[in-house]
Amino acid sequence: MAFVAPKETYPGKVFQVGIGTDKQAVFGGENVLTFHSFEGNVPNRALVAYEIQDIPPDDWSETVRKVYEGVSGDPVTWAKYCQDTLKARAIALRLLGTHPDRENRSAEDAIKTVKDVLSAIQVPLIVLGSNHVEKDSSVLVAVSEAAKDKNCIIGKAQEANYKTIAAAAMANNHKLIAMSELDINLSKQLNILVTQMGFDKERLITDPMCSALGYGLEYTYSVMERIRLAALTQNDTTMQPPMLGDVGMYVWKVKETQASEADLPHWGTLEERGIAWETVTAGALIMAGAELLIMRHPKAVEAVEKFVDELM
Amino acid sequence: MALTGVEIFKLLPKTNCKKCGHPTCLAFAMKLAQRQASLDACPDVSEEAKKILGEASAPPIRPVVFGAGSKSVKMGEETVLFRHEKKFVNPCAIAVEVKDTMDDSEIQKLADSVMHSEIDRVGQKLRVDAILVNNASNDAARFENAVKAVISKAPDVALILATNNPSAAEAAVKLVADKKPILYGADDSNAEAMAGIAKTHKVPLGVTAKGLDALSALTEKIKALGVEDLVIDSGARSAKEILEANTLTRRAAIKKNFKSLGYPVITFAQRDDHMLEALVAMLGIAKYSSIVVVSSIEKWKNLALFTLRQNIYTDPQVPMQVEQKIYKIGEPAADSPFMITTNFSLTYFIVSGEVENSKVPCRLAVMDSEGLSVLTAWAAGKFTASKIAQFIQESGIENEIRKKELIIPGYVAILSGAIEDKLPGWKVTVGPREANGIPAFLKSRA
Numbered sequence: 001m002a003f004v005a006p007k008e009t010y011p012g013k014v015f016q017v018g019i020g021t022d023k024q025a026v027f028g029g030e031n032v033l034t035f036h037s038f039e040g041n042v043p044n045r046a047l048v049a050y051e052i053q054d055i056p057p058d059d060w061s062e063t064v065r066k067v068y069e070g071v072s073g074d075p076v077t078w079a080k081y082c083q084d085t086l087k088a089r090a091i092a093l094r095l096l097g098t099h100p101d102r103e104n105r106s107a108e109d110a111i112k113t114v115k116d117v118l119s120a121i122q123v124p125l126i127v128l129g130s131n132h133v134e135k136d137s138s139v140l141v142a143v144s145e146a147a148k149d150k151n152c153i154i155g156k157a158q159e160a161n162y163k164t165i166a167a168a169a170m171a172n173n174h175k176l177i178a179m180s181e182l183d184i185n186l187s188k189q190l191n192i193l194v195t196q197m198g199f200d201k202e203r204l205i206t207d208p209m210c211s212a213l214g215y216g217l218e219y220t221y222s223v224m225e226r227i228r229l230a231a232l233t234q235n236d237t238t239m240q241p242p243m244l245g246d247v248g249m250y251v252w253k254v255k256e257t258q259a260s261e262a263d264l265p266h267w268g269t270l271e272e273r274g275i276a277w278e279t280v281t282a283g284a285l286i287m288a289g290a291e292l293l294i295m296r297h298p299k300a301v302e303a304v305e306k307f308v309d310e311l312m
Numbered sequence: 313m314a315l316t317g318v319e320i321f322k323l324l325p326k327t328n329c330k331k332c333g334h335p336t337c338l339a340f341a342m343k344l345a346q347r348q349a350s351l352d353a354c355p356d357v358s359e360e361a362k363k364i365l366g367e368a369s370a371p372p373i374r375p376v377v378f379g380a381g382s383k384s385v386k387m388g389e390e391t392v393l394f395r396h397e398k399k400f401v402n403p404c405a406i407a408v409e410v411k412d413t414m415d416d417s418e419i420q421k422l423a424d425s426v427m428h429s430e431i432d433r434v435g436q437k438l439r440v441d442a443i444l445v446n447n448a449s450n451d452a453a454r455f456e457n458a459v460k461a462v463i464s465k466a467p468d469v470a471l472i473l474a475t476n477n478p479s480a481a482e483a484a485v486k487l488v489a490d491k492k493p494i495l496y497g498a499d500d501s502n503a504e505a506m507a508g509i510a511k512t513h514k515v516p517l518g519v520t521a522k523g524l525d526a527l528s529a530l531t532e533k534i535k536a537l538g539v540e541d542l543v544i545d546s547g548a549r550s551a552k553e554i555l556e557a558n559t560l561t562r563r564a565a566i567k568k569n570f571k572s573l574g575y576p577v578i579t580f581a582q583r584d585d586h587m588l589e590a591l592v593a594m595l596g597i598a599k600y601s602s603i604v605v606v607s608s609i610e611k612w613k614n615l616a617l618f619t620l621r622q623n624i625y626t627d628p629q630v631p632m633q634v635e636q637k638i639y640k641i642g643e644p645a646a647d648s649p650f651m652i653t654t655n656f657s658l659t660y661f662i663v664s665g666e667v668e669n670s671k672v673p674c675r676l677a678v679m680d681s682e683g684l685s686v687l688t689a690w691a692a693g694k695f696t697a698s699k700i701a702q703f704i705q706e707s708g709i710e711n712e713i714r715k716k717e718l719i720i721p722g723y724v725a726i727l728s729g730a731i732e733d734k735l736p737g738w739k740v741t742v743g744p745r746e747a748n749g750i751p752a753f754l755k756s757r758a
Contacts, residue, residue, distance in 0.1 A: 006563040038556040217623045229394070272613075284598055310550050311552050
């Protein structure tokens with residue numbers, strides 16, 4: 001029996017999203033499952049953004065903190081280091097210092113940080129809140145205005161605060177991350193709610209919530225696969241925005257990236273273990289369909305970029 | 313699925329005799345199509361129908377076993393393309409390459425580290441499953457010698473013997489035939505000889521060709537020679553090629569019931585860059601390989617790949633569970649906080665992680681709730697005041713701690729009174745609803 005390659009074509013495709021102004025970055029746009037270029041178009045690489053934050057990363061794991069020693073005290077220096085030395089294609093600035101349990105910085109502080117970082121870099125900027133539902137809705141509205149027309153990604157809008165954040169992102173010409181918790185139906189519902197406000201679905205990014213290798217990765221993996229299948233096979237436009245894997249912050253707090261080799265000799269060297277944890281988590285999410293990743297360790301980013309080179 | 317219920321029905325006796333336990337032949341046919349019944353249940357089916365149905369009902373990917381004893385490796389038998397549809401069946405084996413150009417001590421060291429690669433994670437024992445001995449020297453004596461060096465240190469580990477030289481293959485297979493190694497080896501130039509060796513020694517045969525076309529033609533040829541336990545390699549080496557070949561192979565087997573590619577797939581992931589190698593191995597594990605071959609087995613890489621394999625091959629319908637017991641986090645004293653939660657693995661990981669982050673030593677009681685998270689377990693009646701009280705009483709914890717205070721998850725605050733009623737002398741304190749509130753909660757008590 002002769003072999004006939006069982007190739008598949010799909011009625012749907014993933015929206016292509018471009019961010020930034022001077023040096024644009026583009027992701028999404030494929031009409032097949034992740035990197036299935038043998039049966040359709042995969043016009044873009046997955047985009048990896050380097051994560052930085054508005055306060056020094058004192059609670060980051062030593063493995064990744066030491067990489068940014070000397071630059072991470074100030075977000076502008078840090079952002080420039082990622083862009084110029086690490087050749088970041090995008091920067092993700094997390095405004096962690098605005099969280100009431102951290103430094104409770106004001107929206108005005110956040111505006112200044114965002115403006116300073118924007119004027120220092122040419123690559124696109126993703127601006128993330130501190131994941132405090134109430135505080136984010138005031139901070140992200142303020143920074144959306146401050147970054148008007150810079151074509152940033154603003155995030156994350158959640159069910160409890162999407163209205164104000166989506167309205168601000170819309171009014172100021174930004175893209176928007178909509179995050180819900182590990183459930184395809186919640187993702188779909190939030191995307192519908194946001195678009196019902198008049199927000200263009202082609203300017204959305206879906207975050208079905210990340211989880212680290214060994215800590216629920218299989219849930220994120222399968223929710224992503226199901227979202228992508230719905231987008232392609234059912235041509236479900238509410239599921240066609242690109243997907244985000246917010247990898248760094250989930251990976252670098254788990255035991256495998258923290259525990260010393262002295263305590264757990266059978267786990268091997270801590271430095272490589274931590275980098276591998278971020279690398280493999282990000283790689284698995286790419287296989288599940290993520291087009292945008294936020295990561296921390298340059299060696300993990302480098303490995304993922306090489307892997308994407310091989311896939312293209 | 314090869315045949316539909318109606319197609320199967322046409323082959324049945326159509327007597328509606330009910331001897332199979334189903335009301336009609338059509339009902340039985342439907343069950344057969346869903347693989348929920350066996351054809352053996354029909355006493356009157358014709359030999360011809362048996363043959364057609366037998367072939368059609370064989371698993372779309374042939375089950376193949378290599379290695380012997382407790383460390384033998386099962387492959388194949390997969391039925392779906394995506395893990396949310398149904399559990400992936402036989403976890404991808406991880407094999408490390410040993411070249412016969414390495415010296416004996418180096419080979420023995422590697423074999424020894426395979427023997428000591430086992431790690432326990434969430435109650436499962438995970439390890440490097442196999443050693444691939446590569447006849448890189450192309451010299452039969454060196455190959456045999458390398459196999460001897462491997463088995464001197466790792467006598468019970470599953471083996472893959474990689475050579476395209478039939479005389480080297482014959483000598484090496486003879487040496488370890490009882491260990492049922494895979495002979496990886498058959499290509500277009502040596503198929504008859506290799507099939508002969510595999511048949512004589514009853515070992516699975518690895519088949520390699522350039523591209524899926526040539527590969528399927530070669531497996532058909534080898535099957536006709538009488539060897540059916542095959543492991544296939546399409547020559548794909550880059551990530552792009554591996555993804556394409558593995559996807560098309562799995563689809564052909566499962567959706568088209570294309571038997572000539574319905575075999576376990578071996579993927580070669582070796583890279584000089586070991587972080588990149590981890591990613592290519594990840595690709596194989598996630599996307600349909602039954603064996604991935606790596607060049608090195610650093611402990612950090614093993615841990616990441618074992619964990620990924622566990623994640624991907626978890627049953628999506630059955631939550632991962634951790635063992636019911638009282639876990640010590642840090643070095644708790646007699647008056648350290650004592651908390652309780654359920655045994656859903658994610659609940660446990662997240663709660664214990666946050667307790668660790670707080671740096672406050674604690675005892676954490678993890679109660680069997682059939683793998684449900686706190687709210688779900690409470691709603692399902694698995695995390696109730698009486699069950700909690702019983703667990704606490706039977707645990708013997710009362711002898712270990714000074715103050716009888718139990719901290720319960722904020723989501724089940726409603727249980728606090730009932731637990732106090734059922735646990736005389738105990739004080740119940742309501743903790744935070746979400747695990748990320750634990751550090752602040754514990755620090756505020758300290």
